Amino acid sequence: MTGLAGRQAALVRALVAGGELPEGFDRDAIDTASTALLRKRSGEVGAHLPHVRATLGDRFFALFADWAEGRPKGSTHADAEAFTAHLESIGHLPEPGRRRRRLFGPRRT
Numbered sequence: 578m579t580g581l582a583g584r585q586a587a588l589v590r591a592l593v594a595g596g597e598l599p600e601g602f603d604r605d606a607i608d609t610a611s612t613a614l615l616r617k618r619s620g621e622v623g624a625h626l627p628h629v630r631a632t633l634g635d636r637f638f639a640l641f642a643d644w645a646e647g648r649p650k651g652s653t654h655a656d657a658e659a660f661t662a663h664l665e666s667i668g669h670l671p672e673p674g675r676r677r678r679r680l681f682g683p684r685r686t
Contacts, residue, residue: 584599587599588602588607591607591611592607592610592611592614593611593614593649593650594647594648594649595646595647615641615642615645616638618641618645618650618656619637619638619641619642619645621653621656622641622653622656622657622660623637623641625653625654625657626657626660626661629661629664629670632670633664633669640664640669641660644659644660644663645660
């Protein structure tokens with residue numbers, strides 16, 4: 578990929594996947610936009626897992642940001658499932674088996 582399409586792809590990688598910033602872009606502006614996109618992504622996952630978000634409180638975003646670094650966004654459900662597995666692996670969610678079934682069981686309407 579060359580030209581405009583290549584620069585656009587590089588910009589997207591810089592915004593959402595920690596890629597190298599293409600020449601000619603303001604680092605501070607890209608960092609601000611990248612943080613906003615990460616907050617949006619964490620908000621979507623937090624809405625999918627409100628009890629996890631409540632349990633972690635102020636630590637939710639920091640833990641999510643650490644986990645998401647360098648990981649491209651998947652579906653919200655896939656992100657929520659992978660993030661929950663990560664939290665379990667580092668000991669931030671007790672009773673992993675029972676809690677996991679509750680997190681990803683069928684939704685009640």
